[in-house]
């Protein structure tokens with residue numbers, strides 16, 4: 059039965075658990091950088107499913123690769139090898155410079171695996187079971203218990219206490235705050251090179267380098283969560299590559315599958331040889347032939363279509379357009395970000411602007427109450443950026459009406 063959009067929404071609210079305050083739109087199909095709702099209305103997309111659809115919607119080569127894998131083999135147990143997983147892992151090693159890959163079904167699961175690997179590494183060194191992890195305030199690492207335990211937002215953790223123990227929090231870009239939390243039990247420091255959900259905060263080069271030096275000196279593992287900022291988003295395949303601060307363990311997901319649920323944690327050979335061993339970790343679906351076909355194709359298309367080079371070309375234009383907007387409107391306090399991961403900080407909640415933009419055919423999302431986050435598909439053009447700015451401006455209060 060075909061329903062109109064409001065009927066679909068009513069049915070959804072009667073059946074789905076209400077864990078999201080959803081915007082009143084039912085999305086139906088996508089084409090390039092545009093989405094269409096069930097009433098056929100077209101939207102310019104500057105969210106890409108929260109940094110997932112890097113290659114845009116309905117990419118024929120990607121679709122065809124998945125379709126042919128559907129007819130061949132969707133799933134095998136991880137007790138057997140499969141060709142797409144082998145190819146995907148080889149490609150992922152090459153673009154990340156890491157040595158070993160474990161495929162997961164989500165970002166949160168990649169973080170879980172990273173935490174387990176770090177604890178096992180420390181356990182094998184001293185046989186103790188009281189190791190600590192240092193994570194950052196305002197970080198976001200996912201909603202499962204391990205990932206939530208290292209998420210630096212007390213509001214997300216509180217109703218679900220107790221968390222896993224021995225997590226300490228420091229402030230991003232404040233090296234002293236990190237040093238204060240280091241003890242002889244510290245086994246890992248975990249952070250996002252650019253914080254996403256927490257409000258688009260890039261880590262400083264000096265902060266990353268100092269943490270890396272401390273970690274090397276004390277044999278503490280550096281875990282970088284590249285789930286949102288990775289996969290070309292900042293103009294580097296992984297954001298840490300900009301400063302050459304290589305992690306011991308890295309997580310990736312979101313754009314890794316461009317629409318199929320897949321993530322991964324990767325590690326150096328040294329960590330691999332001294333942490334998770336046979337029987338220590340597993341997953342039924344993780345790394346199955348279907349999702350790994352997607353990963354393999356995504357990485358191939360990144361290369362063929364020069365996605366990183368394209369991001370480097372268009373991102374400065376997005377930055378300058380957002381800077382111009384900031385100059386024009388007093389209610390915009392700051393622009394910050396890296397590449398095609400940008401935030402505009404407002405002096406007020408942004409939900410009204412985002413709702414109005416949706417009515418005008420532009421999909422935007424927030425990061426915290428007062429920040430509009432821009433995570434367009436990486437194939438976005440300068441003309442698309444102009445189009446976005448025009449719509450966004452039409453949704454802002456006229457400047458002269460603002461209080462002085």
Ligand SMILES: *Cc1c(COP(=O)(O)O)cnc(C)c1O
Pocket residue numbers: 164165166167169198199200201250254255283284285286287311312321
């Ligand atoms: C989205 C996100 C996660 C969680 O990924 P899921 O696939 O939603 O579990 C973890 N870390 C970061 C930085 C993220 O942006």
